[in-house]
Amino acid sequence: MAESLALYACDKCRSRKVACSRARSGCQRCKDEDIVCTYSRSGVIRRNKKRKHETLVGNQPSPDGALNRNHSPSKADGNKLQSQLATDIEVTRQQLRELDNSQHSSLGALSSLSEAYAAVWHDASDFSKTGKNFFLFEDHAVSWVNAFVAALNRGRPLFSSAPPEVLDHLRASRPDQVHDRAWLVMYYSIILSMVSSTNPMDESTKAKLRCNLWLALNDVRLLLEPSEPNIQALILLACHVEEFTTPSLCWMLVTNACRMLQALGVSHRRFDSRTRERRLMIFWHLNILDKGLALSFGRPPTFHRAMAREIALPTLDQLLPFQPHRTSTGTPALFGAHFMHQMLLLSRVMADVWHCLYEETAPNKRSIELASEYLELWYHQAHRLLEAAALAEKPFLDGSSAASIDLGLRNVSFSYYYLLILLARSSSQMRTQCIDSSKRMLGLLENMVSDSEEPYNGIVWQLLCCPFTPFLALFGDILSNGKGETEDNKNTLAALEQLPVFLSKMSLRNSLAVKLERIAVVFVQHARSVIHPQEPRASEAAPFSQIGALPDPGPSTGDMSHWDSFFDYATTAPVLDQPQIGIHDAQPGDLATWTNDFLGDTIFDWIAWDGQV
Incomplete structure (x- = not known):
């Protein structure tokens, strides 16, 4: 008790070990001596007093001979810590009431509370004991675990199977006992994706699954500790959970997974054959995603293209x-x-396209021609080989499986046209090829919609973002060619109208597609006003017959010159810093530079734009 009182005394009285009136504005003794009264310590360091029986127990040796370092606090320990924290808070509040406005004194009074909080945090930092608030779905546990196992098996050899103990905990509705949170992330990712595709209107279940997914992610080790399950979890979450991820989150997760694999290594000599084969599959899986997202989002890839040249491709076996x-x-x-083998080869071609367009000082004619030749060679080989495989297998498949193979063939053409458009737009001599490929790519969209369980479909961000490249190429062509109501412009407009239809169908899978649809509708309405200037204003015109009831595209810009008001309405569109131009009065040659600047390098900054919606 004397020690506690001394800690309340001023510095002078404590050094003399004499009684102090403890008046913070100046104790009586310091006032009498006319000296400055200072308090260097304002809090009380309380020491827990051990009772007699606790001391006796503490002196007894541990049965194991040493304290288990992995011991986690029991429920009673947690309640004791909470009680101590509540006491510290109350004591600190009382101390603050007695303090003056001195900054030094306030910070000193809060120090004890900070120390108490730190003690509680460190004692409760065992993540395996904090996840007690998962929503449990006992009625669906067995069927969902079976679906989880089937999804992982369907993804072999890119994904590995879950350990038996993990499956046992999930079947028994004990997610909090799954120690490796990566498997929980994979489980809730697959189940949320499945529910979104089979029952998209079940908002209650999806909301609970999203909460469980966030809780499973509440472990920093998922992002900091390189391991194969962690990489697998990040890939699944980034690419197959449209209800959860955004373009920016997708990019961050895939990039982090690539860094983890670089930390683990791919083909080191010390690896055994099974480990080397697993790492090989992970690398090529990530390489496809890395190069595809780089071209879609306009961000540099994580893996250098030399890695894909040095690391051997997996064999067909x-x-x-x-x-x-x-x-x-x-x-x-x-x-x-x-x-899968052709997609792995395509990732090498995508790396060459990126290098040609964005790593060279300026894309030159020769480099574009070489990249186009490699792309053409890959496409003809892939299309011929996959067509033959499809003809051989489709007679033995049911209707849905045969339709899935057809979707895979369209996905190959989709990727080919997209890369060709990127190259053709950078060459003035390939303008005609760019326009024709843009029409063909948009023509594929009608049959590119599928549920999120489709194995041959690309990730949703590529399906949503990539079509805007041919869409804007055709939009710029209509604005600049000055042809008016010609048959070519009417065919181009028909191709443009495919994108809002596609985005409307995709809105069931992804909420961002709804916002993108509104933007596409506004662009199409403006293109119509250029081709058919005598028609009613866009706001008065009837909706497209193919689309049905569409949102109001907003105020019309009759002469197409008020781009500011257009983008003020479509607030989700990227803002363009371009001069206002009277479109109808301008000559085609005058618009060539403007449309090239407007479209830029055909890549929107989807990640930065995503933060504005």
Whole structure:
């Protein structure tokens, strides 16, 4: 008690070990001696007093001979810590009431509370004991675990199976006992994606699954500790959970997964053959995502293209386990393996396209021609090989599996046209090829919509973002060619109208598609006003027959010169710093530079733009 009182005394009285009146504005003794009264310590360091029986217990040796370092606090320990924290808060509040306005005194009084909080935090930092608030779905546990296992098997050899103990905890509705949170992230990612595709209107279940997914992510080790399950979890979350991810989050997760793999290594000599094969699959899976997102989002890829040249491609035998569809005869299906192999080859071509367009000082004619030749060579080989595999296997598949293979073929053409447009737009001699490829790519959109469980479909961000490149190329062509109501312009307008239709269908999978649809509608209405200037204003015109009821595109810009008001309405569109131009009065040659600047390098900054919606 004397020690506690001394700590309340001023510095002078404490050094003399005499009684102090403890008046903060100046104790009586210091006033009498006319000296400055200072208090260097304002809080009380309380020491827990051990009771007699606690001291006796503490002196007894531990049965194990040493304290278990992995011991986590029990419920009673947690309640004791909470009680101590509440006491510290109350004591600190009382001390603050007695203080003057001195900044020094206030900070000193808060120090004890800070120390108490730190003690509680460190004692409760065991993440495996904090996840007690998962929403439990006992009625769906068994069926959902079976769907989880089937999804991982369908993704072999890109994904590995979950450990048996993880599956046992999930079947018993004990997610809090799954110690490796990566498997929880994978589980809730797959289930949320499944519910979104099979029952998109069940908002209550989806909201609970999103909460569980956030809780599973509440472990910094998922982002900081390189491991194969962590990489697998980040890939699944980034690419297959449209209800959860955004363009910026997708980019961050894939980039982090690439860095983790670089930290683990891919083909070191010390690895055994099984580890080397798993790392090889992970690398090529990430390389496809890395290069695809780089071109879609306009961000540099994480893996240098030299890595893909130095690391060998998986063989067809290694890719054979990728069989998302089984034939009726039970014979091995080769379309999946060939499709995956061609996508791996495409990632090398995408790296060359990126290098040609963005890493060279300026894209030159020769480099564009070489990149186009490599792209053409890949496409003809891939299309011929996959067509043959499809013809051989489709007779033995059911209707949905055969339709899935057709979607895979369209996805190959979709990727080819997109890369060709990127190259053609950078060459003045390939303008005609750019326009024709843009029309063909937009023509594929009608049959590109599928649920999120489709194995041959690209990730949703590429499906949503990539079509805007041909869309804007055709939009700029209508504005600059000065042809008016010609047959070519009418065909171009028909191609433009495919994008709002596609985005309307995709809105069931992704909420961002609704906002993108509104933007596409406004662009199409402006294109119509250029081709058919005699028609009513865009706000008065009837909706497209193909689209049905569309949102009001907003105020018309009759002469197409008021771009500011257009983008003020479509607040989700990227803001363009371009001079206002009277479109109808301008000559086609005068608009060439403007449309090139307006479209830039055909890549919106989707990540920065995502933060504004």
